[in-house]
Amino acid sequence: MDLLNTLVDKGLRRELPTRGEALAVLATSDDELLDVVAAAGKVRRHWFGRRVKLNYLVNLKSGLCPEDCSYCSQRLGSKAEILKYTWLKPDQAAAAAQAGLAGGAKRVCLVASGRGPTDRDVDRVSETIAAIKEQHEGVEVCACLGLLSDGQADRLREAGADAYNHNLNTSEATYADITTTHTYADRVSTVQQAQAAGLSACSGLIAGMGESDADLVDVVFSLRELDPDSVPVNFLIPFEGTPLAKEWHLTPQRVLRILAMVRFVCPDVEVRLAAGREVHLRSLQPLALHLANSIFLGDYLTSEGQAGKADLDMIADAGFEVEGSGTTTLPEHRADALAAGGCGSGGGCAPCGDSASEEPPARLAATGDEAVAVAAEAAGAAGAGDARTDLVAVRRRGAGTDLPPNA
Numbered sequence: 001m002d003l004l005n006t007l008v009d010k011g012l013r014r015e016l017p018t019r020g021e022a023l024a025v026l027a028t029s030d031d032e033l034l035d036v037v038a039a040a041g042k043v044r045r046h047w048f049g050r051r052v053k054l055n056y057l058v059n060l061k062s063g064l065c066p067e068d069c070s071y072c073s074q075r076l077g078s079k080a081e082i083l084k085y086t087w088l089k090p091d092q093a094a095a096a097a098q099a100g101l102a103g104g105a106k107r108v109c110l111v112a113s114g115r116g117p118t119d120r121d122v123d124r125v126s127e128t129i130a131a132i133k134e135q136h137e138g139v140e141v142c143a144c145l146g147l148l149s150d151g152q153a154d155r156l157r158e159a160g161a162d163a164y165n166h167n168l169n170t171s172e173a174t175y176a177d178i179t180t181t182h183t184y185a186d187r188v189s190t191v192q193q194a195q196a197a198g199l200s201a202c203s204g205l206i207a208g209m210g211e212s213d214a215d216l217v218d219v220v221f222s223l224r225e226l227d228p229d230s231v232p233v234n235f236l237i238p239f240e241g242t243p244l245a246k247e248w249h250l251t252p253q254r255v256l257r258i259l260a261m262v263r264f265v266c267p268d269v270e271v272r273l274a275a276g277r278e279v280h281l282r283s284l285q286p287l288a289l290h291l292a293n294s295i296f297l298g299d300y301l302t303s304e305g306q307a308g309k310a311d312l313d314m315i316a317d318a319g320f321e322v323e324g325s326g327t328t329t330l331p332e333h334r335a336d337a338l339a340a341g342g343c344g345s346g347g348g349c350a351p352c353g354d355s356a357s358e359e360p361p362a363r364l365a366a367t368g369d370e371a372v373a374v375a376a377e378a379a380g381a382a383g384a385g386d387a388r389t390d391l392v393a394v395r396r397r398g399a400g401t402d403l404p405p406n407a
């Protein structure tokens with residue numbers, strides 16, 4: 001297929017696809033799905049081999065958030081029956097991290113609900129980073145604490161944080177539909193503050209919130225422009241007790257198309273298969289390893305993933321290998337740029353949304369609008385399934401263990 005050959009060539013050169021090409025990936029048929037996965041898999045293997053990086057979430061503070069993100073079980077007014085607790089102590093968080101590290105996780109993601117940290121919260125997290133790094137020298141620590149105020153990114157970097165996560169989640173045009181208590185621009189600003197402080201930026205999206213294909217392409221192109229080192233791709237877990245509880249739009253095939261599109265647009269970036277993979281991919285999870293080079297091990301913040309051992313078995317059975325602590329995740333040009341404090345997109349490509357050809361791919365309709373129509377039709381054909389609330393399990397234990405969460 002001309003489209004896929006073109007996208008592979010561009011992915012190997014880090015050249016930005018056109019919007020039409022990205023939309024066309026989302027509009028491919030089920031008959032073409034394995035070809036799409038194989039093509040994006042070539043790009044994935046070029047930059048990341050057959051390695052899978054494991055990440056482990058520690059929810060430092062759960063629930064009771066004053067923000068109103070409609071997808072979130074921890075939001076203001078959420079009726080989801082999740083665990084709620086305030087800050088874990090550094091030794092408790094370090095013990096929780098230990099469960100994931102013992103399972104092979106290379107990065108620990110320290111997450112706290114809330115609009116953003118106070119300076120006292122940054123102190124707490126700094127102490128937690130020290131406690132984890134004291135026991136595990138080589139571990140990567142990513143903080144995810146919400147919107148940052150001036151100087152907080154620098155303080156986290158000085159405390160030993162390696163990365164900072166703050167997702168764009170959806171397109172700028174639809175952001176106000178999912179959250180009213182902060183803006184898309186607030187989120188972009190926090191990612192940029194993290195980058196300016198020398199933290200490796202992690203920023204991604206949530207698919208399945210009722211967005212159009214054009215919205216998905218918009219947010220992924222915005223991420224390419226923002227140039228984070230890692231892009232988590234979440235698939236909405238429609239929690240009972242949240243405004244999006246009835247939003248069941250995703251099929252396993254659509255999830256794979258979305259991951260392939262992200263890989264083509266952000267070819268040399270750590271694409272992380274994040275929340276919702278078990279719920280929406282179900283038995284097709286192993287195919288996603290050909291697209292993403294990173295996953296969370298075990299559970300999510302407030303919902304259960306599959307057991308950590310099942311994750312490890314899946315990786316081995318699919319012919320992939322867990323990335324060891326001695327291996328640098330990012331391709332050399334990105335790792336060097338991060339070490340130098342510069343833009344990870346390097347030279348020789350068409351980064352940041354500029355200068356890429358806007359020629360439509362051969363198999364597409366000739367205009368962007370028609371491509372959108374084709375994509376919308378395909379999305380409609382996929383259709384919203386019946387609500388599968390039986391698939392959503394609230395988190396009651398630590399990943400891959402019988403321990404309670406974060407213990």
Ligand code: SF4
Nearest residue numbers: 065067069072075113
């Ligand atoms: S700020 Fe974070 S914890 Fe709070 S509602 Fe939004 S996503 Fe959830």
